[in-house]
Amino acid sequence: xxxxxxxxxxxxxxxxxxxxxxxxxxxxxxxxxxxxxxxxxxxxxxxxxxxxxxxxxxxxxxxxxxxxxxxxxxxxxxxxxxxxxxxxxxxxxxxxxxxxxxxxxxxxxxxxxxxxxxxxxxxxxxxxxxxxxxxxxxxxxxxxxxxxxxxxxxxxxxxxxxxxxxxxxxxxxxxxxxxxxxxxxxxxxxxxxxxxxxxxxxxxxxxxxxxxxxxxxxxxxxxxxxxxxxx
Ligand code: HEC
Numbered sequence: 001x002x003x004x005x006x007x008x009x010x011x012x013x014x015x016x017x018x019x020x021x022x023x024x025x026x027x028x029x030x031x032x033x034x035x036x037x038x039x040x041x042x043x044x045x046x047x048x049x050x051x052x053x054x055x056x057x058x059x060x061x062x063x064x065x066x067x068x069x070x071x072x073x074x075x076x077x078x079x080x081x082x083x084x085x086x087x088x089x090x091x092x093x094x095x096x097x098x099x100x101x102x103x104x105x106x107x108x109x110x111x112x113x114x115x116x117x118x119x120x121x122x123x124x125x126x127x128x129x130x131x132x133x134x135x136x137x138x139x140x141x142x143x144x145x146x147x148x149x150x151x152x153x154x155x156x157x158x159x160x161x162x163x164x165x166x167x168x169x170x171x172x173x174x175x176x177x178x179x180x181x182x183x184x185x186x187x188x189x190x191x192x193x194x195x196x197x198x199x200x201x202x203x204x205x206x207x208x209x210x211x212x213x214x215x216x217x218x219x220x221x222x223x224x225x226x227x228x229x230x231x
Contacts, residue, residue: 083187085165085172092165099191109196112189116181125154125200149177154197155204167194 037043048054048062057064077083082096095101114123122128127150135148152159171190172182185193208216 081165082191085168087165090165091163091169093163095164095191095195099188099195101195105192105195106199108189109192109194109199112185112193113196113200116185117193120151120178121154122151124204125197127151127153151178154201160201164194164198167197 050063052062053060054062079096080086081092082098085092087093099105117125118129119131120127120129122132129151132148132151135146136150138144138146139148154160168190170178171185171193172180174180182190202210
């Protein structure tokens with residue numbers, strides 16, 4: 001075989017080893033240069049990035065704020081009764097027409113109340129939830145200077161007299177030391193909770209004739225027995 005073939009083959013083998021060697025090297029070392037970008041497509045083009053400056057505008061910002069008063073589609077929420085609990089400039093005394101107070105709504109309200117309100121206000125709404133109990137212990141022990149305002153009982157006369165719209169607002173925006181739950185609880189669920197708070201209040205002030213006729217006698221005998229059981 002002519003020597004030229006042997007030498008040629010050796011040279012080709014060496015040349016063939018260069019690309020894998022370069023790739024292996026490139027993978028192993030760091031470089032401050034941007035990587036080689038052979039096919040550009042539309043990857044690089046003039047544009048302004050979020051939060052960057054743009055001298056074109058008077059305020060120097062590339063991002064344009066929405067024009068004052070802009071409302072996203074479907075977010076006008078102009079129904080004061082439903083979205084704010086306000087009717088004719090006052091706290092609404094009734095549920096808005098789109099809220100049907102049904103057993104389903106009360107059950108939803110009970111579930112949501114037990115998730116969002118019960119930790120502070122307690123299962124029955126007396127302001128004696130677990131967070132309150134724990135905070136009272138910490139406060140009485142003087143741990144890290146704990147201070148605590150007890151959650152209101154929803155059975156206090158003054159709270160019972162509040163219209164439903166005011167409860168809705170209390171949940172939405174919070175009140176004094178109570179934080180706002182509007183950002184966490186959707187509007188429909190807030191109304192469900194309001195309905196359940198009313199049910200709780202009723203439950204603690206029920207009269208025998210609140211019960212369906214068939215069960216009244218039974219209830220009366222239970223309450224008589226409870227009275228007799230007292231020391
Ligand atoms: C983190 C604890 C906490 C949670 C959770 C909480 N509350 Fe309260 N709530 C309070 C406290 C504390 C007050 C009393 C605030 C005060 O007097 O400064 C209060 C007061 C209230 C009042 C009385 C408002 C008034 O006008 O005096 C209502 C009604 C009420 N809460 C309902 C709810 C409902 C419904 C939920 C669930 C969506 C809820 N709260 C969740 C702590 C809480």
